[in-house]
Structure formats: C-alpha cells, structure tokens
Amino acid sequence: MSPKPMARPGGRSARVQASVHAAVHALEAEQGRAALSVPAIAARAGVTPSTIYRRWGDLQELLSDVAVERLRPEEPPLDLGDVRADLTAWARQFLEEMASPTGRAYIRDALLGDPDGGNAGQCSTYAAAQIEVILGRARERGEAVPDREAVLDSLVAPMMYRILFRPGRLTDAYADHLVHAALGRPERLV
Amino acid sequence: MSPKPMARPGGRSARVQASVHAAVHALEAEQGRAALSVPAIAARAGVTPSTIYRRWGDLQELLSDVAVERLRPEEPPLDLGDVRADLTAWARQFLEEMASPTGRAYIRDALLGDPDGGNAGQCSTYAAAQIEVILGRARERGEAVPDREAVLDSLVAPMMYRILFRPGRLTDAYADHLVHAALGRPERLV
Numbered sequence: 469m470s471p472k473p474m475a476r477p478g479g480r481s482a483r484v485q486a487s488v489h490a491a492v493h494a495l496e497a498e499q500g501r502a503a504l505s506v507p508a509i510a511a512r513a514g515v516t517p518s519t520i521y522r523r524w525g526d527l528q529e530l531l532s533d534v535a536v537e538r539l540r541p542e543e544p545p546l547d548l549g550d551v552r553a554d555l556t557a558w559a560r561q562f563l564e565e566m567a568s569p570t571g572r573a574y575i576r577d578a579l580l581g582d583p584d585g586g587n588a589g590q591c592s593t594y595a596a597a598q599i600e601v602i603l604g605r606a607r608e609r610g611e612a613v614p615d616r617e618a619v620l621d622s623l624v625a626p627m628m629y630r631i632l633f634r635p636g637r638l639t640d641a642y643a644d645h646l647v648h649a650a651l652g653r654p655e656r657l658v
Numbered sequence: 659m660s661p662k663p664m665a666r667p668g669g670r671s672a673r674v675q676a677s678v679h680a681a682v683h684a685l686e687a688e689q690g691r692a693a694l695s696v697p698a699i700a701a702r703a704g705v706t707p708s709t710i711y712r713r714w715g716d717l718q719e720l721l722s723d724v725a726v727e728r729l730r731p732e733e734p735p736l737d738l739g740d741v742r743a744d745l746t747a748w749a750r751q752f753l754e755e756m757a758s759p760t761g762r763a764y765i766r767d768a769l770l771g772d773p774d775g776g777n778a779g780q781c782s783t784y785a786a787a788q789i790e791v792i793l794g795r796a797r798e799r800g801e802a803v804p805d806r807e808a809v810l811d812s813l814v815a816p817m818m819y820r821i822l823f824r825p826g827r828l829t830d831a832y833a834d835h836l837v838h839a840a841l842g843r844p845e846r847l848v
Contacts, residue, residue, distance in 0.1 A: 576769070579766070579769060579770075579822065580769075580770050585825065588822055588823045589823065589824065589825060591823055592819075592823040592824040596824075617827075620816075620819070620824065621812075621815075621816040621819075621836070621839070622811075622812065622816075622839070624819065625811075625815040625816040625818070625819035625820075626810075626811040626812075626815040626816075628815070628819050628822075628823065629782075629810070629811075629814065629815035629818050629819060630815075632769065632778055632818075632822075633778045633779065633781055633782040633818065634779065634782040634786075634810065635775065635779060637807075646811070649811070649812070
C-alpha cells in the first residue's frame with residue numbers, strides 16, 4: 469500500500485477527500501451498502517474513478533478511511549466530577565455505539581481495508597485520548613487513578629473483544645462491571 | 659449467507675472440505691497469498707468452482723473457514739500443577755502465535771469473511787475451552803480461581819485488542835502482567 473497523501477485543510481486533496489466521503493455517505497443512505505462501488509462514488513463526488521484508485525487503492529481502503537472518520541469522537545467525555553461516574557458514562561456510551569449494527573459495520577470496515585493497521589490504530593488512539601481526558605481531570609482533583617494503558621486493557625479491550633468475537637453481555641450492566649474492575653470494586657475501597 | 663452444509667466425517671461433504679482446505683494450504687505455501695483464487699483452488703482440489711461458490715459463497719468466506727480451522731488448538735493446555743503457571747504458559751504461547759504475521763493473517767481472515775460472526779465466535783470458543791480446562795484443573799486441586807468469563811475479559815481480550823488495534827506490548831512480560839491482573843498480583847495474595 470502506498471502512503472496516502474496528506475490532506476492539507478482547504479487544499480485540493482482535502483476537498484477531494486471531503487467530497488468522496490460525502491458521496492459515500494449519501495449513496496449509502498439513499499441506496500444502501502450494496503450500491504457502493506468506486507465508479508458510483510466517483511460519479512457522485514464529481515471526480516474520476518482513477519482519482520479514487522490512486523488515493524485509496526480500492527473500495528475497501530476507502531471504506532476503512534470513511535469508517536475511522538465516523539468513529540472519531542465528536543466531543544470530549546462528560547465531566548461529572550468523579551472518575552467513576554465519568555468512566556461509567558463514557559463506557560456505556562462507547563459500548564452502545566460500538567455494539568450497534570452501525571458501529572459494528574464501521575469497526576469491521578476500519579479493520580478490513582487496513583492492511584498496515586494504521587486505521588485500526590487510529591480507533592484505539594481515539595479511545596485512549598478520551599480516557600486520558602477523564603484520567604487527567606481526576607488527577608487534577610487529586611483522585612488516585614490507574615494509568616491509561618491499564619484502563620484500555622480492563623475496560624476498552626473487553627468491550628471490543630466481545631463485540632468482535634464473543635456475543636452477549638453488551639449491556640450497561642456489563643460496562644459498569646468493567647469500570648468496577650478497572651478502578652477496583654467500591655466494596656473493596658476503604 | 660446461506661447455512662453451510664454440515665460435514666459428516668467420511669461423507670462427500672467432508673471430503674470436499676478437506677480437499678479444498680488442503681488446496682488452499684498448498685497453493686499458499688507454493689505461490690503465496692496473492693495466488694489464491696476460487697478457480698485456482700478448485701483446480702487444485704479437483705472440484706468445480708461452482709462447488710466452492712455453492713458451499714462457501716466467495717473466496718473470503720472460504721479463507722475465513724480455513725483460518726478458523728488453523729486457529730483450532732491442537733492439544734490441551736500444559737498441566738504444570740498450578741493455575742498461575744498454567745495460565746502464564748498458555749497466555750505466552752497464545753500471544754506469540756496470534757501476534758505472529760501468520761496468526762494475524764488468520765485472525766484477519768477469520769473476521770473478514772464472516773458476515774454472521776460465527777467464525778469469530780468459534781475463535782473465542784476455542785480460547786474459552788482452553789481456559790476452562792486450566793480453571794477446572796485448578797478447582798479440582800482446591801485452588802480459588804476467577805470464572806472463565808473474567809479470565810477472557812482480563813487476559814484474552816487485552817491480547818486480542820492490542821494485536822488488532824494497538825501495536826506494542828506483545829511480549830512475554832505483557833502476558834505475565836495480564837495473568838497477574840487476572841489472578842491478583844502475587845504480592846497482594848495472603
């Protein structure tokens with residue numbers, strides 16, 4: 469896979485990316501997933517198919533980029549004033565979004581058209597950044613918190629593992645259970 | 659996706675499956691991954707392409723089945739007489755195999771050609787069964803152990819998450835760290 473050109477905001481490359489992504493969204497919404505093809509997307513975006521092939525390689529790599537863009541969090545996590553409340557709210561929302569049919573489709577797309585792992589890595593970077601915000605706030609309040617990688621292992625990893633490999637347990641109660649495991653159960657706190 | 663016919667051992671269906679899987683292995687070993695196509699596999703297996711399309715749908719679904727078959731553990735986990743030693747040995751081997759280029763390719767294949775999630779679920783079932791053997795032995799020895807689902811969350815999920823989404827940490831030391839987290843760190847045991 470050749471490296472993707474960087475998209476300078478406002479440059480031609482960024483405009484092509486925006487119009488191609490928008491064309492994928494529009495076609496999918498109007499005609500469904502099966503209608504997505506490079507020629508159809510190109511026609512809708514007003515570019516040539518070869519522009520898409522040059523930049524993305526194939527349909528799967530394009531859909532992987534679109535999926536990662538959609539998986540990007542739109543806002544910082546809620547600030548409820550307490551690490552347990554913040555992580556619980558974040559984990560419940562993450563699980564609900566990722567376990568939904570749409571979320572699963574994006575995760576799948578992100579993984580499939582991603583031979584070098586860059587897009588999958590970006591998904592993890594998004595989650596890590598959100599968790600770091602929550603942990604950073606807690607540290608500023610003087611709360612003792614685990615480090616970010618430990619929270620990824622004990623909270624994010626089990627949710628993603630069950631979404632991809634092990635159906636069931638994809639509920640608020642499960643998210644709460646994992647937060648307890650990540651922070652230590654309340655009944656064990658002194 | 660239509661349901662796959664069951665392969666009765668010794669029946670025609672089982673013979674077709676065995677010869678097609680063997681053809682995939684042989685072609686891949688001789689000519690590499692890029693040489694795999696349904697016509698080439700069919701010719702090598704001595705079946706018609708339509709036999710493959712009827713049974714597997716497409717190349718991706720066939721490769722998913724082949725991958726799951728290769729990910730099936732060949733023997734029960736080592737019995738070292740102690741749950742910590744058993745889990746450590748199992749986790750180190752699991753991580754080494756799954757994080758290898760070959761292991762990653764199989765995980766990827768298993769996920770990609772698996773629209774209904776059955777093959778990904780089978781991968782998790784294999785890991786769960788191995789862990790259950792280790793925990794069952796420990797219970798028979800009177801050791802207190804966590805339940806299987808807790809071990810999947812705290813040991814298997816982080817390894818798979820980092821293999822798929824978050825490069826780095828794929829070492830024996832990381833496997834050991836996760837076993838400690840799953841069982842409680844030794845220094846905390848009374």
